[in-house]
Amino acid sequence: MHKFNILLSFILIFFFFSSSSSSINVVAESEDDPFTPKAYIIRYWKKQISNDLPKPTFLIEKSSPLTAIQTASFSKLAGDQTSLSANLPSFCSAANLLCFPDVAPSLEKHSGDVNFKLYSDKNFTNYGSGRLGGSDSFKNYSDDGNAALNSFRRYSRDSVGHDDKFTAYARDTNVPDESFNGYGTKATGGNGDFNGYADNVNVPNMRFTSYSDDVNGRHQTFKGYSVNANAGDQSFTSYGKKGNGAVNVFKSYGNNSNVIGSGFSGYGENGNGANDSFTSYGDNGNVPENNFRSYGVNGNAAVDTFSSYRDQSNVGDDNFKSYARNSNGAEQNFVNYGNSFNEGTDKFSSYGGGTTMNQKFGFKGYGVNNTFKDYADKNRASFSTYATPAAAADKLAAEKLKIQARGKNVNKWIEPGKFFRERNMKTGTIMDMPDIKDKMPKRSFLPRVILSKLPFSSSKVTELKKIFHAEDESSMATLITESLNECERKPSQGESKRCVGSVEDMIDFATSILGRDVVVRTTENTNGSGQKVKVGEVRKINGGKITKSVSCHQSLFPYLLYYCHSVPKVRVYEADLLDPNSGSKINHGVAICHIDTSAWSKTHGAFLSLGSEPGKIEVCHWIFENDMTWAVAD
Numbered sequence: 001m002h003k004f005n006i007l008l009s010f011i012l013i014f015f016f017f018s019s020s021s022s023s024i025n026v027v028a029e030s031e032d033d034p035f036t037p038k039a040y041i042i043r044y045w046k047k048q049i050s051n052d053l054p055k056p057t058f059l060i061e062k063s064s065p066l067t068a069i070q071t072a073s074f075s076k077l078a079g080d081q082t083s084l085s086a087n088l089p090s091f092c093s094a095a096n097l098l099c100f101p102d103v104a105p106s107l108e109k110h111s112g113d114v115n116f117k118l119y120s121d122k123n124f125t126n127y128g129s130g131r132l133g134g135s136d137s138f139k140n141y142s143d144d145g146n147a148a149l150n151s152f153r154r155y156s157r158d159s160v161g162h163d164d165k166f167t168a169y170a171r172d173t174n175v176p177d178e179s180f181n182g183y184g185t186k187a188t189g190g191n192g193d194f195n196g197y198a199d200n201v202n203v204p205n206m207r208f209t210s211y212s213d214d215v216n217g218r219h220q221t222f223k224g225y226s227v228n229a230n231a232g233d234q235s236f237t238s239y240g241k242k243g244n245g246a247v248n249v250f251k252s253y254g255n256n257s258n259v260i261g262s263g264f265s266g267y268g269e270n271g272n273g274a275n276d277s278f279t280s281y282g283d284n285g286n287v288p289e290n291n292f293r294s295y296g297v298n299g300n301a302a303v304d305t306f307s308s309y310r311d312q313s314n315v316g317d318d319n320f321k322s323y324a325r326n327s328n329g330a331e332q333n334f335v336n337y338g339n340s341f342n343e344g345t346d347k348f349s350s351y352g353g354g355t356t357m358n359q360k361f362g363f364k365g366y367g368v369n370n371t372f373k374d375y376a377d378k379n380r381a382s383f384s385t386y387a388t389p390a391a392a393a394d395k396l397a398a399e400k401l402k403i404q405a406r407g408k409n410v411n412k413w414i415e416p417g418k419f420f421r422e423r424n425m426k427t428g429t430i431m432d433m434p435d436i437k438d439k440m441p442k443r444s445f446l447p448r449v450i451l452s453k454l455p456f457s458s459s460k461v462t463e464l465k466k467i468f469h470a471e472d473e474s475s476m477a478t479l480i481t482e483s484l485n486e487c488e489r490k491p492s493q494g495e496s497k498r499c500v501g502s503v504e505d506m507i508d509f510a511t512s513i514l515g516r517d518v519v520v521r522t523t524e525n526t527n528g529s530g531q532k533v534k535v536g537e538v539r540k541i542n543g544g545k546i547t548k549s550v551s552c553h554q555s556l557f558p559y560l561l562y563y564c565h566s567v568p569k570v571r572v573y574e575a576d577l578l579d580p581n582s583g584s585k586i587n588h589g590v591a592i593c594h595i596d597t598s599a600w601s602k603t604h605g606a607f608l609s610l611g612s613e614p615g616k617i618e619v620c621h622w623i624f625e626n627d628m629t630w631a632v633a634d
Contacts, residue, residue, distance in 0.1 A: 035068035078453035536576030593620040
């Protein structure tokens with residue numbers, strides 16, 4: 001029977017290549033077919049790894065789900081990238097990749113008030129243009145999806161008194177991509193309400209280009225926008241340009257988010273009577289970056305308020321370049337701005353300058369570490385309770401003392417249990433377990449035979465974006481570019497690194513660093529995440545000797561991509577994790593302890609959490625779901 005299956009596979013492969021059609025035929029194959037990518041990986045493991053220890057099921061299961069016939073056919077198409085791009089939907093589906101759907105035809109012919117509930121991946125280009133009154137509601141739209149792709153280009157253009165409500169829009173979505181280019185242009189009156197928009201998303205990419213340009217008396221509210229989001233960017237280019245009496249409210253925008261970037265370029269330029277308020281914007285964020293370039297230039301009687309802006313965030317950077325330059329009667333108030341618990345950097349270049357003198361800028365309770373270059377003269381600006389460098393140092397020292405005294409964190413980004421000391425790795429210890437759940441979209445590796453035919457370098461990013469239908473400035477284009485840049489980053493001193501898109505490549509890199517007698521480990525499951533756990537039986541890998549390992553972490557890319565690098569001077573542990581109340585086993589964790597931390601940044605979350613400095617302590621952490629560490633076998 002086994003020989004018959006092999007013969008059948010050869011016949012089917014021959015049949016495919018004898019066909020003149022370029023379409024993909026899905027042919028049923030036996031689960032034990034030796035020509036599938038998974039079967040090949042098992043043979044490759046046996047060939048490359050010298051020990052007879054059990055094969056890592058968690059790694060092998062990440063191999064490509066393609067059948068032998070599909071592998072052969074897509075490999076042929078990959079040789080001609082135009083052909084593979086033409087067959088992208090079937091390729092992504094069969095290979096379990098992250099791909100965005102192509103934008104659907106426009107829905108501009110809809111009329112009347114519409115409640116778009118439970119819709120997803122639609123094109124609203126020119127929708128609502130010229131509408132008189134009425135209201136459209138986007139509630140619970142595109143929720144819980146993997147990749148929400150929607151276009152609102154020129155939505156509500158030239159409308160009068162038309163309301164748009166985006167409530168709980170794209171919530172819990174992974175990698176949403178939304179384009180609001182030309183949204184509300186030349187509209188009169190009406191409201192645009194973004195409430196609970198893009199909450200709990202991963203890597204959002206929201207583009208508001210020429211949003212509300214030339215509007216008259218239109219009111220926009222961004223409340224609870226991108227709260228708890230992870231990474232990503234928001235761009236407001238030429239937002240509200242030449243607007244008249246426009247009111248924009250950014251309340252609880254980007255709060256509790258991780259590495260969110262917002263760009264306000266040409267925002268409110270040449271506007272009249274603009275009133276923008278940024279309340280609780282970017283609070284409790286981790287490294288928020290905001291760029292206000294040419295904001296409010298040549299505006300008339302604009303009032304901008306930054307209240308509790310970036311309060312209690314970790315680091316973060318804001319750049320105010322040519323902000324409110326030559327504006328008439330501008331009033332800018334920075335109240336409790338930038339009081340980060342770990343100070344960031346703010347630059348005010350050509351801020352409030354120009355020939356116009358009737359401007360007013362107030363900085364009350366403003367943070368530290370700021371540069372004012374070519375700033376308006378002192379008669380236009382008031383600085384009340386502005387933190388000096390000495391005060392900043394005292395504040396940071398006080399925060400560190402609080403951490404040491406309470407043993408608690410002052411910011412949500414230093415999650416309890418994320419970092420701990422090596423002394424915690426002993427039986428009976430009760431400790432916090434961080435959330436180790438994988439937030440990345442589910443994907444699979446590609447077979448090396450296909451991967452080797454695809455471009456993978458920043459010099460060929462245009463070709464790669466074409467294959468995966470990634471339009472410029474889209475989320476797909478961004479994640480491709482950023483992952484390539486990280487993979488091509490110069491290694492740190494003493495580091496060896498490689499990005500791998502196949503199981504074979506990961507095996508080859510690990511064995512090149514550690515030799516062929518290796519073991520790869522990961523934490524067994526996610527039980528105990530965000531809770532207290534009790535450490536059960538502990539096992540020291542390699543007898544607890546200081547060694548080196550290879551750690552592999554996921555990168556966001558169309559196919560499963562790992563960033564693998566050598567980690568010197570570590571100890572690796574395995575430990576049963578128990579329910580602290582019942583004592584029953586709930587997980588089997590893998591932890592790595594970095595013995596030498598002298599090269600780490602002094603602002604690393606581990607030191608803020610544990611209350612120390614680089615080189616003075618070791619730092620341990622658990623291996624999160626779908627991450628892994630390689631070490632020499634015992």
